Amino acid sequence: MLNNFVIPDLYPAAPEIFLLLMAFLVLFVDLIFGATHRWIAAMLTLITLFGCAAITLVTWDGQTTLTFSNMFVDDALSDFLKLMTYFAVIMMLVYSRQYMADRGLDKGEFYVLVMFATLGMMIMISASSLVTMYLGLELMSLSLYGLVAIDRESSRATEAAMKYFVLGALGSGLLLYGMSMIYGATGSLSINGVAQALHQGQAERSVLVFGLVFLVGGVAFKLGLVPFHMWIPDVYHGAPTPITMFVGSAPKIAAFAMALRLLVYGLFGLVEDWQPMLLVMAMLSIGLGNLAAIAQTNIKRMLAYSAISHMGYMVLGLMAGVVGGRVEAFTAINAYSSAMYYTIAYVMMTMGAFGTVLLLSRAGYEAENLEDFKGLNKRSPWFAGMMLIMMFSMAGIPFFIGFFAKFAVLLAAIKAGYTMVAVIAVMFSLVGAFYYLRVVKLMYFDSPVDSAPITAGLDLRVLLSLNGLAVAAFGLFPDQLALICYTTLARSLSG
C-alpha cells in the first residue's frame, strides 16, 4: 500500500498547516511560560492569525485548486471567507483581552482552543468533501464547547456548555446521517462527485431527499435557524461575553460556507427541494427572532434572538438563487453573494455590539442588562454614538452597512418572485426596529444608573471606534465589498 502513497500538494492548505503548527507551539510555550508570561501566548496567537492572513493573501490567485485527493479546495471564495474569519478572530481577541485578564480566563487553553476553532472553520470553508466538512465542523464545535465552559466557576456557563454540547451533538448527528444517506444514494463523498451524480440523474431520489432533509436540518442547526435555534439564547447568555462574541461571529461565516458548499456546490440538483425548506425556516427565524427579542431584558439574550432573525434574512438570500426551476448564472450568483454580503455585514455589526457590552463591563461587573446602557450618552457620547451606529445598522436603517445587506437580500428575494415574502420580511424588520430603538432610547433618553467611569483599555476603545466607523463607512461606500462578494463567488462557482 505504501508505495501508492503520494504526498499531496500542501501549498493550497498552507494557512491551515501554519495555524496547526503554531497552535502546537502555543500549547508548548504556554506550558513553559504560561504561569508567568501570559502575554506570550496572546501575542503568538495574534501573530499567527496575521501570518495566516499574509499567507492567504500571498497565495491568493483566484484559481480553484483541489488537493488531498480532492477533499480540500482552495478557491477565491475560500480565500476571501478565510480572510474575513481571521479578521473576526483577531478582533475578538483584541476585544476580549482585558475582560479575560480581569477574570483570570486568559489561560493558554483559551488561545489554543480559539486557534483550533479557527482551524475548524478554515477547514469547513475549504471542504470539498462531506468528510472534510464534518471534520472541520467537529473541530470547530468541540473547541467552542470547551470555550463556552472556560469559566469553570460559573455554573451558568457550564450549563450553557452542556446544552450546547448535547444539542450540538444532535445537530452534528443529523448532518452526519444526512451525509450518509447522500453517500448511499450517490456513491460519492466528494461534493463535486455528488453534484455530478445528481446531474446525471442516476441517484435514487427518495433516499436523496431523505438525506437532504437531515442535511438541511444540520446546517440550520449550525446557523441557528428556527426550529433548530434553541441553543442560541442559552449559549449567548451563559457564555462569558468574549466567547459569546466569538460564537456569534466567525462561526457564522463558516456555517455560511458550509451551507453554500453543501447545498449550492453539492446538492444544486435538488435546489427545488431545499429552497422551500430554507424559505420556511427563514420566515420562521425572522418572525420568532424579532418577536422574542422584544421580551428580553438581557442584552446578550436580545442579541441572540436578533442573531436568529439576521440569519433568517441571510437565508432569504440563499434560497433566492433559482427562479421557477430555471437556473440563471447571474440570478443565482446575485442571490448567493447577497447572502454572503449579509453574513459579513452581520459579523461586523455583531462584533461592535458585543464590543460595547465589553466596553461597559469591568472587573467584577458584567454590563449585560439593558439597564446598563442607560444614559450612556452622558457617560461617553462617542461610544454611545458607536452603539447607535450598530443598532441602527442592525435595524437596517441607512446609511449603515446593515441596510445595504438587507437591501441586497430583498432584491434577490424579489427577483426570485418572492415579493410577498419580502413584504412580510420587511414588516418583521419593523418589529425588530423596536428593540434596537429601545437600546438607543436607553442610551440617549434616560439618565445613567451606573455612573462609574468607563475603564476599558485603549485597545478596546480604538478597535470599537474603528468597528463603528467601518460600519458607517461601508454604508456610505457599500460598492466595494458587495463587488468582492460577487466576483469571488462567481469565480469560485465557475472554476
Next chain:
Amino acid sequence: MNASLLSLAIWVPILGAVPVFWIGSERRELVRWFSLAVAVAGFLVTIPLYIGFDTSLSGMQFVEKAPWITRFNVEYLLGVDGISMPFILLNSFITVLVVLAGWEVIEEKQAQYMGAFLIMSGLMNGIFSALDGVLFYVFFEASLIPMYIIIGAWGGPNRVYAAFKFFLYTLLGSLLMLVALIWLFLESGGSFNILDWHHLPIGIKPQILIFIAFLVSFAVKVPMWPVHTWLPDAHVEAPTGGSVVLAAIALKLGAYGFVRFSLPIVPDAAHQLAPMMIALSLIAVVYIGFVALVQTDMKKLIAYSSISHMGFVTLGFFIFNQIGVEGALVQMISHGFISAAMFLCVGVMYDRMHSRQIADYGGVANTMPKFAALFVFFAMANSGLPATSGFVGEFMVILGAIKFNFWVGFAAATTLILGAAYTLWMIKRVVFGEVGNDKVAKLKDIGSREFLVLGLLAVCVLAMGLYPFPFTEVMHSSVDNLLKHVAMSKL
C-alpha cells in the same frame, strides 16, 4: 462649481455637524456661533440654485451624476426641477431659524442638538434632490434618526412614546416603499433612475399595488387621515426646533413624494384612485379642522391645523389641473413659513411659562405687545387672510377644485371658515382680554434674537402673499410638464 451645488447643499451641513460634535457642549458660545455659521453657510450655498435656475426648462437642472453602488446600478444622481428647488431653499432657511431658536433654550447637550439639526437639514436636501430611487430612500430613512433623537432627548414628558411612535409609523411606510422601489428596479431592467421610471410602461394591477405602497409611505409622512395620529404626539412632545422642522419640512416630504413618484410613475393608478385620495384629503380638511377646534393645547391645535392644511396639498395634487397643483405647491411653501412661525410663537411663550395650555394664558398682548402683534399676524396668515401667503395657496387650490367639481371645491372652501375659527379663537383666548394670571403679568416681551427670527418669517409670509409670482414662475414649466406626463396613460 456650478456642477456641485446640490452636493454642497447636502454635505455642507452634514460635514459641518462633525466639528459641532467635536467642540462639545461645554463650550456653549463657540458651539452656538459655529452652528449658526454652518447653518448660514448651508443656506448661502443654496441661493445660487435660485439665481441660476432657468425657469423656462421643465427638466432637471444642476444635475450631478456619479456611480455609487455599481453592483446594483445605483447612482449618486442629483438634480432639481421647479418643484423641488424651492424646498431646498426653504429647508436651509428654516435650519438657520431653528439654530437661532435653540440659542438659549436648550441647556443640555447643546452641541448634539445643533448637530442633529444640521445633519437633518443636509439629509432633507438630499431627499429633495435625489433622482435615484435608492439614494432617495437612503436619505428619506436616514432623516428619521436625528428626528428620533431630537424628540426623545429634548422633548416633553411623554417624549419616549412620541419618539417611538414617530419612528415606527414612518418606518412602516418606507419599508413598503423599499419593496416597491426594488420591484420597479427589476421591472425596468435594472435601473434605479426615477426619471427612467417615469417612462416605464406598467400594467394597471401592478400600478395600483405600487401606488398603494407609495401611498402608505407618503400618507404617513404627510400625514393624511387616518394615519395622522403620530403627528400630534410628535409635535406636542418635540422641542420647538423639532416641531418647526417637522411641520415646515418633514411633512412636505410626503407631499413631494406624491409629485415625484406616485403621479408620474403610476399615473393610471393615480387617476383611478383619485376619488379616494380626494375623499381622504377632504376628510383631513374638514374633520381635522373640527378636531383642531376643540384642542386645549396650543401645539396640538397647530399640529391638527397642519394636517388640515396638508389635506389641501394632497387635494390640489389629485384634481390634476395646473392651478390646483401649483396651488398645492405654493401652499406647501407657505405652510412651511407659517407653521414654522406658529410653532416658534408657541415656543416663545413656552420658554417663559412652561405651559402650552390655552387656559393658562390670557391677555398676553398686555405684557408682550411686540410678540402679540407678530403672533396675531401669523394667526391671520394661518387662517388664510388675503395678502398673506396662506391665502394664495388655498385660493388656488379652491379655484382648481371648483373647476374639477363644485362640491369638492365647496367642501374645501369650508376651511376658510374653520381655519379662521380655530386659529382666531385660540388667539382670542391667549392674546387678548384681561391679563389671565400673575404669571402672564410678569411676562417679558421678546428680545432681539426672537424678534429677528419671527420678523424674517413675517417678511417671507407677507412677500409671498403680496407677490407670489417668483414662486409660481419657478414651478410653472415643471408643473406643466408633470401634468402633461400624468395625463398620458402608461397602459
